[in-house]
Amino acid sequence: MQVRICRELLTRIGELTRQEAALRSEIAERVRPLAPGLLAISGVGDLIAARLLVETGGPGRFASDAALARHAGCAPIEVSSGRTRRHRLSRLGNRKLNAALHQVVLTQVRVHPPARAYLAKKRAEGKSTKEAFRCLKRHLVRVVFRALQEPQVVAVSP
Numbered sequence: 001m002q003v004r005i006c007r008e009l010l011t012r013i014g015e016l017t018r019q020e021a022a023l024r025s026e027i028a029e030r031v032r033p034l035a036p037g038l039l040a041i042s043g044v045g046d047l048i049a050a051r052l053l054v055e056t057g058g059p060g061r062f063a064s065d066a067a068l069a070r071h072a073g074c075a076p077i078e079v080s081s082g083r084t085r086r087h088r089l090s091r092l093g094n095r096k097l098n099a100a101l102h103q104v105v106l107t108q109v110r111v112h113p114p115a116r117a118y119l120a121k122k123r124a125e126g127k128s129t130k131e132a133f134r135c136l137k138r139h140l141v142r143v144v145f146r147a148l149q150e151p152q153v154v155a156v157s158p
Helices: 002-034 046-056 065-072 095-111 113-124 129-149
Strands: 076-078 087-089
Touching (some): 065 129, 095 113
16 A cells, blocks of 8 residues: 555655646746846846736836835835944845845855856955945846846737
């Protein structure tokens, strides 16, 4: 009985894996013509680009990168007290969009030398690691906004 259950589970896992691969390739086919600018950003793959497109609602929705940052919850909020001036990220905004941007930032910090240099520069300015990441995420929002503003090729399906 246990062997039969294990075989059924393995069969189901195989089916789910094939379905996942088919969905990933379908998403890639649909995203590549719509978001070549997003895919050019280091750390943005097909699934993240699809998430960014879906959550932002397309290129014309936001008038500025600041509006996109506020929508994503990446706009800094001042939390100063006395002579200390600090900022933090907003806990409001679109959490799925914020999570996608956060994944890109983590990937860039790991593999993208300009992102590492930017983070090191902010750390040298005296910012904490969290503050430096906040700055990098806000910078990424500017890059994503510009990528969304690029002319996009729209494939017409028959």
